[in-house]
Amino acid sequence: MVQDFLGDLGKAVITLLVVIDPIASIPIIMGLTGKMERKQRTSILNVTIITVAILLFVFAFIGSSILSTFGISIFSFMIAGGVLLFLVSIQLLTHGDWTFGNQTLHDESGVVPLAFPLLAGPGALTLVILSFETYGILITVLSIIIVLGITYAILRSVDPIYKLLGKRGSLIITRIFAIIIAAFAVQFVIDGIKQVFH
Template identity: 65%
Template sequence: MQEKERNSIVKTTVITAGGLLMIFAIAGTQILSIFGITLSSFMIAGGILLFVVSIELLTHGGWRFGGTISDESGVVPLAFPLLAGPGAITTVILSFQTSGLMVTLLSIAIVIGITCVIFFLTGSIYRILGRRGSLIITRILAVLVAAIAVQYVVDGLKTM
């Protein structure tokens, strides 16, 4: 990917993930209750979606679904469910309930800021790892993401 296209996707990803997390921090409980969704059901659904993403990364080394719009990959799967997935959304809802709005929003801003810096360093990281190293890392992390996805489903089922 060219640097300009990569930067565009990074911006889309960071803004989307940050926005989603802030919305769910403020109104997550209300949003879920409007639709009659429990936190457990949300975790199960998010876990299944995350598992699909991990299978895609494992088998193809990237995301194949969607159209030809390059910014789409900044939304799915990067912003949601990888960055602002069921675990992160559940965490910000619980953080808001226990620590208040300011602490939760500050935490989101710090994590999104660090994520943005890491994303902008991907060119350097790729030069160090190379194509083969990147594919190996992608597949290893895909297995970890699959395990996290299964854990979300298990945790969701336990709390139902």
């Protein structure tokens, strides 16, 4: 019984961690926060993790009902997320940071695009819905908590990287990573369109 529980928990954790893929988000975080102080960057990461937690738990419990009520497909999230990321990449390439009009975004950056669609993207939201239906409430909740802890630890590793690069180096890297973000965006849109017309 315990062995089965641990086995299912392990599967749920590994699958969710692979889908969220926090390591792949490090370049995007560096791109979005390259000109910020450490305190502000930490604040954004905190907002990011809290937002991801809320999204994952909400979708685990009532995700299916939300989507069916509004007639929204998970692939619509994918396409919309791709468009959003592409706009972010354009801002990074032209301004060196993420701005909205004349306002530079601060803690809000932890909500969009870091929390959604990068970490708690369509894949992760769909997965927690399936996990709830497959493994039940306990394993789903535990797997989300464990993955959030691992994700936070990985994202905090950007600080040593910033110390190594310095502000000038970080600004250069920001421009380079903007291209990577654009590639992520295009792939989101392509995958979403493929699934819509599949």
